[in-house]
Amino acid sequence: xxxxxxxxxxxxxxxxxxxxxxxxxxxxxxxxxxxxxxxxxxxxxxxxxxxxxxxxxxxxxxxxxxxxxxxxxxxxxxxxxxxxxxxxxxxxxxxxxxxxxxxxxxxxxx
Amino acid sequence: xxxxxxxxxxxxxxxxxxxxxxxxxxxxxxxxxxxxxxxxxxxxxxxxxxxxxxxxxxxxxxxxxxxxxxxxxxxxxxxxxxxxxxxxxxxxxxxxxxxxxxxxxxxxxxxxx
Numbered sequence: 001x002x003x004x005x006x007x008x009x010x011x012x013x014x015x016x017x018x019x020x021x022x023x024x025x026x027x028x029x030x031x032x033x034x035x036x037x038x039x040x041x042x043x044x045x046x047x048x049x050x051x052x053x054x055x056x057x058x059x060x061x062x063x064x065x066x067x068x069x070x071x072x073x074x075x076x077x078x079x080x081x082x083x084x085x086x087x088x089x090x091x092x093x094x095x096x097x098x099x100x101x102x103x104x105x106x107x108x109x110x
Numbered sequence: 111x112x113x114x115x116x117x118x119x120x121x122x123x124x125x126x127x128x129x130x131x132x133x134x135x136x137x138x139x140x141x142x143x144x145x146x147x148x149x150x151x152x153x154x155x156x157x158x159x160x161x162x163x164x165x166x167x168x169x170x171x172x173x174x175x176x177x178x179x180x181x182x183x184x185x186x187x188x189x190x191x192x193x194x195x196x197x198x199x200x201x202x203x204x205x206x207x208x209x210x211x212x213x214x215x216x217x218x219x220x221x222x223x
Binding site for chain 2: 031033035040042043045048077088096097100101102
């Protein structure tokens, strides 16, 4: 089946640091999405990417749709304590269903 | 961004019992999805439902599962005879304007004992 591998699995950083995480697949995707999930909550959409090479920002977040269409990365600049959570990438291929990545758990220390 | 409310927030049920999970969109939607997330794992697609028909389902969505739109607004996911491994968070999701995004509800935590 289609697999999306995220790295790193977890990150422990200090407040103010920048963060980078990525998502790779053996299959091509037409859309890449990045979500954040807090404990006991549903995933919240952060950024959506629709074209290969696209670079999109949302506040301190920046994400890029890889040129090969098999990868994407998410950067968070100047991290703050409320950035804590699990970040999931998700891809869409032929249909509307989302294939989710394995997640990156982010911890931010003051 | 569409909004959706899920009920109940938490359900505990005995193995073999039937459960019905509900999803209520704030505005009329013809299209919705159900996903599940086993504790500590990734979110997995279950089924998409369009205009009162299943449009796609995963291999997880076996004969024990069914989806309905019983009264034109609520969407339900029914598990006929729950198993221990059905314990998970179940999320309803709605598409965005582009139909390429999905906006998730808060989820129902199902615990099968």
